Amino acid sequence: MRLFTYERAKTPAEAARAVAGQPGAKFLAGGTNLIDLMKLEIETPTHLVDVQDLKLDRIEQTGEGGLKIGALVSNTALASDARVRRDYGVLARAIVAGASGQLRNKATTAGNLLQRTRCPYFYDTNMPCNKRKPGSGCAAIAGYSRQLAVIGASDQCIATHPGDMAVALRVLDATVETVNAAGEPRAIPIADFHRLPGATPHIDTNLAPGELITAVTLPRPLGGRHVYEKVRDRASYAFALVSVAAVIQWDGTGRVAFGGVAHKPWRIEAAEAAMPQGAAAVTTSLFADAKPTHDNAFKVPLATRTLAAVIAEGNAA
């Protein structure tokens, strides 16, 4: 870990200014991802702006009947909120399917959205990795890629967004609220928040440098049955091989997004029209462009089978 300087910001605008004003500066929220990566010198910030005093830790009702979740609300607090549990079950379920109790206590809403990939080559600084070091190559494509993306990847990078919460937020059509150094707010639909790797795999999201996430807002509740199904080798404390976030209405229509398969939560709204016809009808179009590797080809049928389980459980209930 390189040496850095540290400060605690008092207001969102001050924090955004502090990061924008200094090259190499980064926000520090829970630290559960950033500090991990700093120890390995995968992240090498020269200055940390600790955001814990920004008072962005409340969950409030919005005028539109939705919820506004402060950027610093912990994963535990978010999943525990009675409104979230009642009206946005898929979100609570996704969160508690992730990481561990200890990590969720520290992990923040913003930090969780911005957690970086768990690609093992990204984590090993001896290895070529375009995401960690642009232009160095991608060791994963012809390497050990069991965990990695099957769709939306590029010949530069096949990493996945490893998180669970974002998959649920995608199904809920959440919006990421930000503020920049000039104090200007911006609202980014979750669909546009994470990027595909393309030729710039080192850029995970569409946040501008120094742009601070202040909140995530949820639209009005959708009703229906909320499911988050996470498939993994070990029963807990493991990242998803494939996950499904779904909100299914009683008439069989619904929304669905997949985790563990792409550089961002994978959802194509048009594919959802086929929900009443069953899982295969949906995934055929959702994964039409899948280009899995030898190691992760199983994820495509697994995605279909997982969605089938989700639908079947609903029918059984």
Next chain:
Amino acid sequence: MEEGEYEISRRSVLVSSAVTATLAAAGVSEAQPLPKALAPADHKVSFVVNGKGQAFSLDPRITLLDALREHLHLTGTKKGCDHGQCGACTVIVNGERINSCLSLALQHEGDEVTTIEGLGTPEKLHPMQAAFVKHDGYQCGYCTPGQICSAVAVLDEIKRGVPSHVQAELTRAPTPTNAELRERMSGNICRCGAYSNIAEAMADVAEARV
């Protein structure tokens, strides 16, 4: 992949002519001397550990875990991985358990930290510690302080209604069933495999509380 596709940098690799495989290259940015201007021990922080106020002047890179172990010599809190992957470093901060290895000491200004040493002593065991002894909820003992801190916090989380992955109904209050305890304890790895006994130790304590 072809040879020479990867940029060669700090830990550079020359390929002997016989090699047909790909070539390892480093991904770390170019080495730079550390900025000497930054004296490492000039950050101040204070927090309470097991009821006792502690003031530090620290290298900003020091984690809460290393502050406890190397500076306060409270070595009950263990380092198993230093990367949030094992739970050996679990401590309770302001009533919630966290991995102290993934937290900078500086993040904890004014916090109340409870470590295994703050729960009980050999002469006066905490009920959870006594239950671990009774049920043999440990073997080598290395994961044990983390397990015990977690176990104490888990029962509290259940009481407070924090939901879990195995809860059938999210809107109902959770209860300390075996499945609940195991899911909630899953952030604490025990390679010796004392899990079955730990769950029973926790069930004992949970029962005594009701």
Next chain:
Amino acid sequence: MKFDTPAGANPTDRMQVLGKPLDRYEARLKTTGTATYAYEYKDVAPNAAYGYILGAAIAKGRITAIDTTLTEAAPGVIGVVTYRNAGKPGVGKFYVQKMLAAPEVDHYHQPVAVVVAETFEQARAASALIRVDYARTDGRYDLAAQKGSAPVPPQGEFGGPNEKRVGDFEPAFAAAAVKVDETYTVPDQAHAMMEPHATIAKWDGERVTCWTSIQQMNWGTRDLGLILGIPKANVRLISPFIGGGFGGKGTVQMDLALAAISARVVGRPVKIALQRPIMFNTTIHRPKTIQRVMLGAGRDGRLTAIGHESWSGNLPGGRTEPTVASTRTFYAGPNRLTRMRLATLDLAEGNAMRAPGEAPGLMALEIAMDELAEKLGMDPVQLRVVNDTQVDPEDPSKPFSTRPFIQCLREGAEQFGWDRRNAKPGQVREGRWLIGMGMAGAIRAGKIAKSGARARLDGKGIITIEADMTDIGTGSYTVVQQTAAEMMGVAPDSIVVKLGDSTFPETPGSGGQQGAPSVTAGVYAACVKLREAVAQRLGFNSAEVDFSDGRVKSGNRSVPLADAAKGGDLLVEDVMEFDKLKDQFQQQTFGAHFAEVAVDAYTGVVRVRRALAVCAAGRILNAKTARSQVIGGITMGIGAALMEEMAIDQRFGFFVNHDLAGYEVPVHADVPHLDAFFIDEVDPTISPVKAKGVGELGLTGVAPAIANAIYNATGVRVREYPITLDKHLEGLPAIA
């Protein structure tokens, strides 16, 4: 004391303290965070500097240049140790790995440098400033690719003959009415103990003292002496608490060697803990095996031909993974062939991990037995019963000392409700879950070795036992305490146990599940001597005295034991040595494992619902800690069955998933309530204490029992561990 005839009645038979489920001796230390592990000593070397290891970035080749200029100029740096200033580190006797790339690189993350600094943070940061240039050469990383050319190596010190024939295997197999001929693979596995290897090393002139985490003191002093080029007598190791080992801390690893070398180079005590992300490629692991099992049987299920051929790979000079060991002794059958081949691989060294050979060997053999049972239409328990043998199948003149294997099978089947199993696979379904039951037999050598102990009685009646035995979570402290209490007729709290110091009498340490039987035999010897000394001091005729209730009694005279030390402490030392009994008897431990799994019919995810073991291991010294050893083994077996694999990148030549997030071991949620029972038996041929080990037995046979249960649930036979969902997904019921 020499043990050369089967033990008769002796004080350990009283079982007033021995066998009882006593809480661990060190319970209150471990549960309160006051047990001190290697890295945690502060007063012994208050000025210890911090070492941080830089691992090699390539798997095979050489270092062409190292530039440490920036590192040396970095804040806090005291020194940088590389092959250029490390002296010429030797190699120990047990591991072939070299502690430093010098300048040849033998495997990925082999240490290239140690940065020693005032603080951990400084050492870590400065290690990233070293510039290393490498010339990479071709390496061999793929066992399957090397399989064709791998020779049968000459027999090594451990693991038995690499080729062994009895009868005439080939024609017998060809003629067998029912046959199984399948190939199984067990991947590279990591010990992944929770305490990383760690050492504080301090020199005092020519002598070095290391607070470290090591399982075998005698090997440790020998090997560190060889590595440092100093006499073994100049090495002292101290390891009273060890945060798990499973064979991975058998003897000197990089932390210990490099802390000692670095401390010598910088002239100051140095402490090093291996960073978790380098442990997987730096230290030893259980090497991958490819195993072909050929079983031929008559229609009655009796085996007529047993063949087991196995391939493993290692660094040049490394050991063969002795997978066929159990096949040689487990089942009857007149025609037998076992053979092991060894390839050269340029991966980290393969070496002992919990039940080396037997654990992976049974992972193959016991699936093959299940396959045979199905072909025969015979119950898998019954198949094992009909093939039981009470004599060594390779040498019928040698009986098993005890072999209640059938009893393990029958009791296990009964307790588990085996009769509820549907023999036809893929039949039982509960909602989305396919349910299956499986079982497997277990056998693990019951070893014992020369072991010493020292006993001191003081005027308060306190008896202090010292031995260089270690406790890696196995319960050594407690069984030593119980043995001494039983022998001396005192309450357990009159016993003080001191372990884990190489200056104490030599034992074989923790390894090969021989620790508890050996050390307790040594304690027995020392206590016999102490009893004699006590009797003599008190003027008793030593043949007729009874030691009980803290008193020494003979006829109608009864004296408090403490009186014997009134005139000064009584101090004795003895060594238990073993002779020909181990050649006259096959000494083994046995078990039967049963498991029930649920497989998600949609996703293929496997969860273990129940598991149960019935074990036979001679006298059980502590019912609680022995049970914990077995359920710990079952837990590790769940990992081996379902998730553990070090994935190899064949281009770069390394284990890719080299941390505890990538290398998954079971967590709480994977492990249901586990049951373990023991057969009530003693083995008088092993030692006067009549006890064998259980620590490794608990692991052997678990993974194949689960594999067989998965097959029973799904009808898809997977022969490649771990059984992850992708391996049977295609064979699961079609979805609507």
